[in-house]
Amino acid sequence: MRPGTRPTAVLMDVVSLWAIHLSSGSDFTTQEASFLTRALRTAVDALSGTHHHNTVLHNIQAAVLLSQYFTRNTRFLEAKYHLGAAVSLVLGSGLHRIRSPDSNVVQPSGGQRAFRRLPPPRDAIEETERINALWTVLRLDRCWTAADGSPSNIPSDVRIDTPWPLDINSPDFPNQVLPNSSTGTVTAFLANLPDSGTSVTAFHVKAAILFEQASRLASTYRQDFNNSELHRFYVSFNSLDTLIEGFKQNVPPAQLHPTKEMLIIQSLVHVATIQLHNPFVADRDASRLRVLDAARAVVGCLEVMPLNEFLFVDPILGTLLMVTCQVFVAELARIKRHRTYHGHGHSSVPQEERLLMDATDTVLAVMNVFAPRCRLMDSQLRAMQQLYDAV
Ligand SMILES: *[C@@H]1O[C@H](CO)[C@@H](O)[C@H](O)[C@H]1NC(C)=O
Numbered sequence: 001m002r003p004g005t006r007p008t009a010v011l012m013d014v015v016s017l018w019a020i021h022l023s024s025g026s027d028f029t030t031q032e033a034s035f036l037t038r039a040l041r042t043a044v045d046a047l048s049g050t051h052h053h054n055t056v057l058h059n060i061q062a063a064v065l066l067s068q069y070f071t072r073n074t075r076f077l078e079a080k081y082h083l084g085a086a087v088s089l090v091l092g093s094g095l096h097r098i099r100s101p102d103s104n105v106v107q108p109s110g111g112q113r114a115f116r117r118l119p120p121p122r123d124a125i126e127e128t129e130r131i132n133a134l135w136t137v138l139r140l141d142r143c144w145t146a147a148d149g150s151p152s153n154i155p156s157d158v159r160i161d162t163p164w165p166l167d168i169n170s171p172d173f174p175n176q177v178l179p180n181s182s183t184g185t186v187t188a189f190l191a192n193l194p195d196s197g198t199s200v201t202a203f204h205v206k207a208a209i210l211f212e213q214a215s216r217l218a219s220t221y222r223q224d225f226n227n228s229e230l231h232r233f234y235v236s237f238n239s240l241d242t243l244i245e246g247f248k249q250n251v252p253p254a255q256l257h258p259t260k261e262m263l264i265i266q267s268l269v270h271v272a273t274i275q276l277h278n279p280f281v282a283d284r285d286a287s288r289l290r291v292l293d294a295a296r297a298v299v300g301c302l303e304v305m306p307l308n309e310f311l312f313v314d315p316i317l318g319t320l321l322m323v324t325c326q327v328f329v330a331e332l333a334r335i336k337r338h339r340t341y342h343g344h345g346h347s348s349v350p351q352e353e354r355l356l357m358d359a360t361d362t363v364l365a366v367m368n369v370f371a372p373r374c375r376l377m378d379s380q381l382r383a384m385q386q387l388y389d390a391v
């Protein structure tokens with residue numbers, strides 16, 4: 001937020017709610033309940049208020065924070081509701097058409113995509129805040145709808161023209177330049193065209209898009225595909241696989257950037273590989289090995305992170321760690337089945353199993369770091385422990 005601007009009431013109330021939430025851990029206190037009630041009331045009032053420079057952005061930020069708050073507390077319906085509100089605000093104020101060649105075209109009134117444009121930004125910071133608000137909302141939409149398999153809140157025919165986000169808090173911010181004109185930003189990325197989105201924030205959004213695309217594509221696979229369906233599927237599969245691998249080459253290594261954001265970026269992109277190849281692990285060794293490599297890469301990334309300094313992380317990490325953990329547990333189960341079948345039951349645990357168990361233990365230990373302050377992570381940790389105990 002720029003100096004000298006006052007946060008609107010809704011943002012103040014939501015930030016107070018978060019402060020109470022973060023200081024009280026996973027216990028829902030009566031004090032937290034009253035802050036929540038108050039924040040929800042102001043959020044409703046804010047939506048009927050005037051659309052001013054700051055109010056729209058603050059309403060978007062408030063909706064995002066409320067959605068994340070409910071997600072952390074496993075209140076998924078409310079989380080979805082506020083994420084949907086954030087998407088409506090973003091699209092309704094035209095944040096997806098910043099620097100679009102179409103941005104001056106007057107929308108026909110009553111047209112399907114009519115939106116009330118904001119006044120022109122006053123400076124580069126305000127424009128970047130708008131750009132980043134769009135991408136924050138899009139990233140959350142991609143992550144959480146992919147995580148539960150629900151359709152995106154952003155209709156598939158909405159073209160995103162806004163340029164990739166910049167690292168607004170970086171000292172290097174004044175040197176980062178926006179393209180003069182920008183069109184079909186996400187489509188161009190998915191078509192593997194070169195672009196100017198090389199900020200950490202842009203990598204974060206792109207990783208979320210890859211995670212979402214991989215999860216969705218894998219979920220469309222059917223054993224009974226006929227030849228033409230299978231062909232179509234593999235064309236998409238190969239192009240996404242190539243895109244993900246290329247992205248891994250470009251993203252800065254975690255060892256050199258041991259930050260929370262880099263942890264999420266690396267985890268998203270490796271889990272994208274896992275999601276993409278998961279339907280084939282039982283039948284194809286190549287896919288099984290790709291999935292295992294990707295899961296080990298997540299663990300490698302966890303090992304270089306100063307996790308105890310983080311305290312709070314984006315709750316999507318819990319979902320990504322669950323997927324990672326399931327890979328190791330499935331592989332352990334496979335090896336055990338194989339061993340029993342071939343009748344080499346020995347008392348000592350073979351090296352291969354030992355390594356898988358160590359990897360699983362690492363993932364569970366990391367979940368355990370964050371579980372006391374996040375109800376979602378706590379419930380995911382319990383589920384993974386049960387799964388592991390059953391092998
Ligand atoms: C953008 O426009 C400005 C002014 O019209 C021009 O000086 C600059 O070279 C342009 N930048 C790019 C990347 O085209």
Ligand SMILES: *[C@@H]1O[C@H](CO)[C@@H](O)[C@H](O)[C@H]1NC(C)=O
Pocket residue numbers: 226227228229
């Ligand atoms: C394959 O299945 C699709 C949809 O089920 C169908 O439209 C198509 O005609 C089929 N193609 C062949 C070659 O059987």
